[in-house]
Amino acid sequence: MNQPFPISALETKAVDVDIRNVDLSYGANHVLKGINLHIRPGEFFAFLGPSGCGKTTLLRLIAGFNQADGGEVLVGGRDVAHLPPWKRDVGMVFQSYALWPHMTVRRNVAFGLEERKVPKADIDRRVAAALELVGLAHLADRRPSQLSGGQQQRVAVARTIAIEPKVLLLDEPLSNLDAKMRVQVRRELRDLQQRLGLTTIFVTHDQEEANTICDRIAVMNDGIVQQVGTPMELYEKPSNLFVANFLGTANILPGRVVRDGGERFFDIDGGVRLPIPAHVVVPEGAKLVFRPQHASLGRSDTGDVLLPGTIVHSEFLGSTLRYGVKIGAAEVSIDTPFHSGEALRQPGSAVEIGLSLRSALWLAA
């Protein structure tokens, strides 16, 4: 399906999803703690986080498979919290696809329309349109077991969009595909979503998946939304250590803030003292955080501060060289561009790390 999707006969209208103060516990296990999120009409939105963070629970709550202890879920301005799953009109694609093995592809896709008592002719038209949209019109009479993983995934999507849902929910839809298919299918999903203009929520634990297809991401951990933003915002301006660590590689140097005269300094554990720029807000208990590419071996800019360290390991990654450098008690990663003919510095050699404080952040947990 490298061809662009055909214009669809399916009619979808973008609505927003508003999650207000949602709380959920299983016994003593507090799974969702006061979740507040607003997902805009037509947005491709991700719930991103490690397993057990509550992202799937939240998705299932929107679909009606979990009941919140408190709070509201509004779809297109209407509170759906009291509605059973079959009256919500939010289409969900399951992680396992959940295709019914005793029905053909066509019957699977027609199911939701039959349940809605849609006239026969309309069912045929919309099933054909949905299958056309995912490029599987020629496999309509197969059984799910006769399809490849990628094809099954598309049937699951077609089955869901055939009912023209208000919102599309995707529960780790790429996790059962191999690495190559995953890249292809995620582009297809993005393309399809753009074409339909359908508000879509995507649950994943893979930051690359979320970064590549989503407009905005809610990073979740421990039942709490840590930060909401575009992929770039989250990468460049993480609001805490968890987000910084979860999206990309982050170097974290522990230490403490000291005042000397009118100036603030950051004493890195192990002895090095850095000046803290005047405008920077440093929260209580903060640590110094920077990305591997924001530091260099030796000073690369006159504004850089220098940190003495020792190389503990070195890796050739193709376009870059990655060094593991011990600074005080902590170890950081430094990426430098690879120049032809350059030799790797050997472990044990002493180096000075040049760090641009403009790109560095002080973040608390």
Added chain:
Amino acid sequence: MADATIAGRTRAPSAPSGYFKRLSASPGQIALAFGIALFLLLFLVVPVGTVIYVAFTEKGTGEFTLVNFLDFARTDLFIRSFWNSVYVSAMSVVVASVLALPLAYITTRFEFRGAMLIQTLGFLPLIMPPFVGAVAMLLLFGRNGTVNLLLDDWLGLKIPFMEGLNGVIFVQAVHYFPFILINLSAALRNIDRAMEEAAQNLGSSGFRLFRRIVFPLAMPGYIAGASLVFVKVFDDLATPLLLNVKDMLAPQAYLRVTSIGIADPMGYVISVVLICMSILAMWVSARAMRGKDYATVQRGGGGLAKRRMRPWESAIAYGVVLLILFLVLAPHIGLLLLSFATVWSFSPLPDAFTLAHYGRVFGESFVYVKNTMIYASIAGLIDVVLGTAIAYLVLRTKLIGREWLDWAATAALAIPGVVLGIGYLRTFYGVQLPDGTPLAALWIMIVLALAIRRLPYALRACYAALQQISVSLEEAAENLGATKLRTIRRIVLPLMGGGILAGFVTSFATAAVELSATLMLVQSNADAPLAYGLYVFMQSAAGRGPGAALGVIAVLLVALCTFASHVIIEKSQKAKAAGR
């Protein structure tokens, strides 16, 4: 198996694994395969072949003929027997379904206190021969049984539960319904929760959801159970005989051979019909299952969501479950009462209670228990030895024709017990020991018949046990210098231990209550097993008390073994899980 040879002889030993596989059919393994093949040939293929041969040949001349089948079709009694058997089997499936469906559905779909207990109690009927229960059922549900006496007192009516074919249907359904319960429950449990949620997500709910998604997905499991019940009822001999119903096929086969004589061809013709019906039912079941491996539970996913019942739903559910449990446990309750009863006739409950029956059983009738222990033990031992050997040859060697061993051993499933008994009688009666005793009169023949009957089940247990052992464990042992034989002894057998033991106990427990094959082979009371003793006792009114006591002992014996096998399997699974 005549062409058993070493596979891949011409292939160059390019890879080390290929090299080992080339060597894997050693002379010892070939000898083993021949030994097993000979055993199956002598005690399964030849007896069954003889039965089929006699059915198709003219009496006396030995020429091929279809006259015997024409006679069968022309005899009213046989045709009536055939339709009676079909009717009884089909109705047993229906009644068994009525008993099993609510239990399976309630325990798998709802949060139901005592679900485990129900599933366990549901197995109980299986551990008692159906004909033993038949007597107890007569006393409880017969024309002058407890229930009808009470109904007559209160409402002035009687329900003919046990009249004629009704009785057979009722007893068989109560006895065999666990097959449907087990298969249907497993099928329901194997449905991934997402299957149901996807339907709800698309707008389906309630009974429509059940009809369109849940039931079709559980259908293969139901059919597997139902076809098993059909075959078992169709083949059962002792229950109709004990209820004095003679115009069914299996009793007719038995009666022809025992009363008219071993040379009369009609018994053999009926046997062939029985085999055909068995194969037909299995074929139907296999067809229904083909391409429908609906076990859809994914990793991380659970079975169907269990719903909490509303109070009134709960009340109805408990009522239904208790009623069904009373019905299916009635034979056990009745048997227990009977075993302690002095006189129990024309009264809802026995007149008085006594321990005399148990005294009598432990005195003069203990020979039955002793024989059963010996027979079932040897049969179980034969089964696990053959089962392990066949599983090893099939899974671990490249011996040509090794699948045939598996197929032949499994084919025993399609052979009704009465047919095997007739085959043994015909085949081995002519063969005599030096002192003139016919081979068929030896007690060891009973053991062999039991072993053949139970082999398919033991084989599957051994097969599964071996399948779970990674070949690399054996390769590691060989790599460290252990020979094939030493590897089997030190690595394979210890790891298979739990599965082999479970196979043995299953064979033992079911062989202990088997009657259809042995009824024909028992020559004297001194050689008779427990099930035969029970049958003899139960035929006379005076023998019912001791018979019931013997039945209770049989039930306890089998229950103990079943429980032991359960514990053993759990333990070995836990040990393996810990080792992982």
